[in-house]
Amino acid sequence: MMRAVTDKPLTLRIPLHADAYAVLANETRWRGEFATVRLPYETRVLAESQLAPGAWVRLTAFTIGSGGEGGVIWIDLASPRPAPTEIIAGRALLRAFAADSSERRRILSRVLLHFVLLEYTEDAERTTWRAPALGDDIGGALVGGSISSSPTLWRALRSDMEQSRPSVVVGLRDAGGVPLAGRHDGLVTMPVALGGLKTGHLLASLESRWRGSLGRFSTLRGYRWFADHFAATPELSTSRFLSSLLRFGEYRTRHREVPDRLAELELPVYYPSTSSELRSLASAGLLPAAPGVFWDVSRPYGGDPLTAAGHAHRHLGAFGLTALATADDPTRRTNFLLAATAAAIVAAASGEMA
Amino acid sequence: MRGATCLGIPVVDGTVLTTTYATRRLLGATPFAGAAVTVHAAVAADGLVTSDDLDHACRLQARRFLLQSHPPTRTWRPRPAGLLWSASGMLLGLALVIASLGFWLPSLAGVWLLALRPWMLVRADRPLPPPPPTETPSLTVRRVTHQGIASLREVIARNLEDNLAYAEAYEVSTRLGIREAADLYTRLLQDPRPAALGPDEGVWLPDATRQREALTADPLLDEEVPARPEDDPDTIKPEILDADFDVPDESEPDE
Numbered sequence: 001m002m003r004a005v006t007d008k009p010l011t012l013r014i015p016l017h018a019d020a021y022a023v024l025a026n027e028t029r030w031r032g033e034f035a036t037v038r039l040p041y042e043t044r045v046l047a048e049s050q051l052a053p054g055a056w057v058r059l060t061a062f063t064i065g066s067g068g069e070g071g072v073i074w075i076d077l078a079s080p081r082p083a084p085t086e087i088i089a090g091r092a093l094l095r096a097f098a099a100d101s102s103e104r105r106r107i108l109s110r111v112l113l114h115f116v117l118l119e120y121t122e123d124a125e126r127t128t129w130r131a132p133a134l135g136d137d138i139g140g141a142l143v144g145g146s147i148s149s150s151p152t153l154w155r156a157l158r159s160d161m162e163q164s165r166p167s168v169v170v171g172l173r174d175a176g177g178v179p180l181a182g183r184h185d186g187l188v189t190m191p192v193a194l195g196g197l198k199t200g201h202l203l204a205s206l207e208s209r210w211r212g213s214l215g216r217f218s219t220l221r222g223y224r225w226f227a228d229h230f231a232a233t234p235e236l237s238t239s240r241f242l243s244s245l246l247r248f249g250e251y252r253t254r255h256r257e258v259p260d261r262l263a264e265l266e267l268p269v270y271y272p273s274t275s276s277e278l279r280s281l282a283s284a285g286l287l288p289a290a291p292g293v294f295w296d297v298s299r300p301y302g303g304d305p306l307t308a309a310g311h312a313h314r315h316l317g318a319f320g321l322t323a324l325a326t327a328d329d330p331t332r333r334t335n336f337l338l339a340a341t342a343a344a345i346v347a348a349a350s351g352e353m354a
Numbered sequence: 355m356r357g358a359t360c361l362g363i364p365v366v367d368g369t370v371l372t373t374t375y376a377t378r379r380l381l382g383a384t385p386f387a388g389a390a391v392t393v394h395a396a397v398a399a400d401g402l403v404t405s406d407d408l409d410h411a412c413r414l415q416a417r418r419f420l421l422q423s424h425p426p427t428r429t430w431r432p433r434p435a436g437l438l439w440s441a442s443g444m445l446l447g448l449a450l451v452i453a454s455l456g457f458w459l460p461s462l463a464g465v466w467l468l469a470l471r472p473w474m475l476v477r478a479d480r481p482l483p484p485p486p487p488t489e490t491p492s493l494t495v496r497r498v499t500h501q502g503i504a505s506l507r508e509v510i511a512r513n514l515e516d517n518l519a520y521a522e523a524y525e526v527s528t529r530l531g532i533r534e535a536a537d538l539y540t541r542l543l544q545d546p547r548p549a550a551l552g553p554d555e556g557v558w559l560p561d562a563t564r565q566r567e568a569l570t571a572d573p574l575l576d577e578e579v580p581a582r583p584e585d586d587p588d589t590i591k592p593e594i595l596d597a598d599f600d601v602p603d604e605s606e607p608d609e
Contacts, residue, residue, distance in 0.1 A: 052558045053366075053368065053547070053558075054549070081553070127550075128550050133422055134554070135421070139386065139420075140421075140422060149411065149557045151406055151407040151410040151411070151559070154410060196490070199387070283385040284385075284421060298491070299491050300491070304417070306493075
């Protein structure tokens with residue numbers, strides 16, 4: 001039986017191979033390409049500021065799409081110090097949505113995409129990029145998820161966010177090669193409001209929920225308990241949808257309970273595999289909802305307010321996501337950021353974040 | 355509620371806001387989830403750092419060191435000697451159960467050694483879950499004046515050469531016992547660019563008097579928007595006049 005094109009599930013993949021990475025990393029080549037790439041976008045410079053003396057950066061918003069039932073997706077690529085991977089992910093996103101394809105047109109008819117990119121100005125002195133934190137647990141990765149450290153830039157970002165009234169805010173951050181999660185590509189955190197008392201007890205009892213028979217750590221049991229306990233919470237289905245897309249891209253659409261073996265072309269997302277990792281997660285206020293997706297319940301009203309996602313969730317009621325790339329290889333980190341963006345856009349355009 | 359301290363250490367053309375070493379240790383032992391912290395921001399009384407900037411930078415610094423926490427945790431690992439001890443006890447228990455021939459006392463001792471004792475040992479080795487937080491999580495910043503920091507600001511202000519300023523500020527900070535400042539000036543003597551500082555070393559903030567106000571979201575930057583009466587150069591704030599605006603070459607054709 002034939003199905004109408006509009007009924008087909010949406011797909012979006014923005015893979016970046018090593019050659020394309022090198023092209024986007026080359027300032028001269030990108031400048032030439034950018035003149036064409038920027039044409040379909042509405043462009044606005046939000047602010048210019050210094051991250052350090054002489055290190056001038058420009059914050060620019062690029063808007064595309066029509067904003068249908070999927071609403072406005074506000075994508076934040078303005079970290080405290082712009083990482084090369086974040087800059088390249090931003091350029092790859094601009095290039096991808098400037099390209100003409102029927103699938104892109106379908107997506108853009110449902111959502112309005114608002115990319116906020118932070119780049120150095122042409123003659124600026126560059127700050128030395130280092131991994132945001134050197135801690136060996138998950139907190140080290142979460143440090144990288146923060147809002148801009150420049151008060152001026154944060155004011156401009158906040159003002160733009162309030163004007164755009166986004167339904168979804170996605171923060172894309174390079175957390176560097178994190179020792180704990182370095183063998184994985186990354187993780188996504190999502191602020192969820194559960195209330196103070198419930199949050200405290202959940203975090204305190206997290207470890208015992210992830211024990212199987214004989215008291216041994218069991219990922220399968222943990223995710224099953226979570227799915228049963230939060231079956232009525234709307235964020236659960238969104239988390240599982242995102243997890244499926246993040247783990248398998250377009251190759252799998254069905255959610256599997258626990259990743260038993262990583263298949264070829266599957267993005268190896270981070271999930272806890274020992275009790276001590278669960279303790280680190282509980283300390284940071286994260287609940288593992290699905291492989292690669294964590295609920296940020298560090299505050300009773302939902303998530304860390306010093307992330308763009310947490311701020312938007314609390315003050316604008318938007319759905320928030322922070323994607324943290326943790327792999328050792330920069331190309332893999334860029335690809336994770338692109339995969340996370342694609343997953344969020346498809347989820348919003350498919351009505352999974354309503 | 356925990357108290358933390360950040361220092362606004364003066365550098366040439368700005369301030370580097372850093373967290374004291376004691377605060378790093380304190381916050382490192384505090385779980386991020388549910389933490390309630392009051393940050394005392396110690397700065398000079400000259401008002402070169404605005405309260406908004408100070409508040410923003412202090413919150414980010416507190417968040418950084420709360421997240422990089424290393425709470426003391428015990429992890430269960432099978433110890434070879436312990437395992438051997440448990441296994442020998444279990445074997446003895448099994449032998450006792452078999453050899454008891456229905457007598458209840460040796461059977462009970464056998465069951466104890468075979469099952470109950472190993473189970474209790476495993477339970478005892480598991481770490482207790484942390485208690486749920488009882489405070490309302492918050493990050494509050496209070497500005498306090500610090501005489502030592504004020505002395506450092508004077509040193510930085512009176513030296514025209516960066517290196518001389520940092521060398522003298524290093525000596526003063528050592529004399530005053532501000533270790534964080536001494537370490538920062540040592541780093542800046544090696545490389546005077548605050549851009550080269552690591553993320554853990556602090557957040558750079560521009561001086562309020564020298565700050566070139568950001569070109570905020572304003573139709574001024576949109577080429578299509580016609581000029582407004584208030585855009586007249588005569589009405590532009592004086593500090594904006596110092597900015598280096600690029601003058602477009604009129605000989606080039608428009609796109």
